[in-house]
Amino acid sequence: MARRKKGRDVHGWLIVDKPAGLTSTAVVNKVRWAFDAKKAGHAGTLDPAATGVLAIALGEATKTVPFITDALKCYRFLVTLGAATNTDDAEGEVIETSDLRPTDGDIEAALPRFVGDIEQVPPKFSAVKIDGERAYALARDNEDFEIAARPLYVEELKFISRPDADHVELEMTCGKGGYVRAIARDLGETLGCLGHVEWLRREWSGPWDVEEGISLALVDDLAKTEALDIHLRPLEEGLADLPEYMLTPEGAVRMRNGNPGMIYPGEAEWGDEVWCSFQGVPVGVGILKGAEVHPSRVFNL
Template identity: 45%
Template sequence: MSKPRKPKGRPVSGWLILDKPVDFGSTEAVSKIKWLFNAQKAGHAGTLDPLASGMLPIALGDATKTVPYVMDGRKIYEFTVTWGEQRSTDDLEGEVIESSDKRPAEQDIRDILPNYTGVISQIPPQFSAIKIAGERAYDLARGGEVVEIPSREVEIFRLTLLGAEKNCAHFEVECGKGTYVRALARDFGVDLGCFGHISNLRRTFVAPFAEEKMVPLADLVALESVEDRDERLAALDALLFDTVEALSDLPHLPLSEDQAYRIRMGNPVIVRGRDAPLEAPEVYATAKGRLVAIGDIAQGEFRPKRVFG
């Protein structure tokens, strides 16, 4: 009987909050970070288009188990809409499919913003990762197909006009999961009768990670020149945030070492303490500051669903 293959790389865990540059894909960024850290596992929490820059949270090791909690978080984008052209991709990359000489007045722009605040119905772009009959929409669009993508509800918590010029306008949006900023630009242009597309897009926040936690890719690449491997990896590891930071919006349950041992064996534990919740659908549990598990509390017991090493 053959032995199971030993995973390649180090069992390093944590979150790197990458400041992704333009013209660098999200999958490409994950591969680069995984290689730099010599990590066994890596994944990102929310794709950024190649033409977009900014925050791309990348999980290493056990932190990949917490990716869904970051993907569900609020996001903030700063973006520029250029008027006069609608493009096939709703950004600079695509072909011009509609054009207009009309340009909106600043007040006209302000007047439509309430229509895009709250829970709204949005049709994702043709060039998006939405699956249609098992195929990615962007693959079908690249093959020349025009597909019917159903609308879906997304939530816009805040939408601000930062400034307006003759040919473009600058915005900031705080939104929920699944919102396509390119679709906002497209729909603004249609509503204003002048057409529009994204000409600049930057993500500045992915809950719970603040903008000041971002690390430019150039800073990471610069560490490649450090010849001593241990020194280089230590410098990279110092840039990671603890896995537990991705769970800051969940209730917290402190455990004793005995309880942590039982949970790591897959067993529930009785929840004690005056401040312990009686019922909770999702809770993260720690022992001595280290993440042990994510689970639920029901009938006075914590039951683990995901256990961490």
């Protein structure tokens, strides 16, 4: 007989303002413990040194994680000019320096080449797999390897400020799979001065802004209490980019059993991905085909 998972059946999203110094997995584990939840996961890793929005899904909300992972995200970050590190951020060792310092105009003129559909080589200290091994593990062992470039959509890369000659603050809005550290590295190489990320903060992710985030200290303070549940956000917030359809009573029964469910009319088109609800409760996500939605995910709520 299979063992039942311990913990509560708690469903929804907790938006954490992640502190520096912790891995995303450590934050997820802390939140899962605090809620005594059976299941938890996050939508988009932040490096240990990074701060900002870390969206954590609990219970059935984990089925909506891909929709947040695929959503646009915004990062504010400071680039240190004049030095390259082996990790492309301030946590690493300086491997090369330059006395060259670009003007503000030089920097602003270089930014457009990093906007749109670009190709980006992830940092060697990253979780990318190379022949089954994590790149960071190979890098720590001083292995010689290359990482293939990957496509990245960058909607916007803005010049924010120039605190001094050695630093520039930028803001980037991009799709999934982007490495801010690689942007800093490549910008420094393009400008001829080298560069790495000094600090990084995720300002928003999908539908959630950092101002909506709860601190990990408060999660600790409210752990195992009903007061923490108040900060839980509805599962359907993770589906904000999809149209909602209302199921008929019969359609709700059918979809909950994994079958196509009948819906009331809406404005989406044949083949669109939509989510369905019945009497205000999310039931599933699927593909619209005429007067039915064929489910790909069903929520057990």
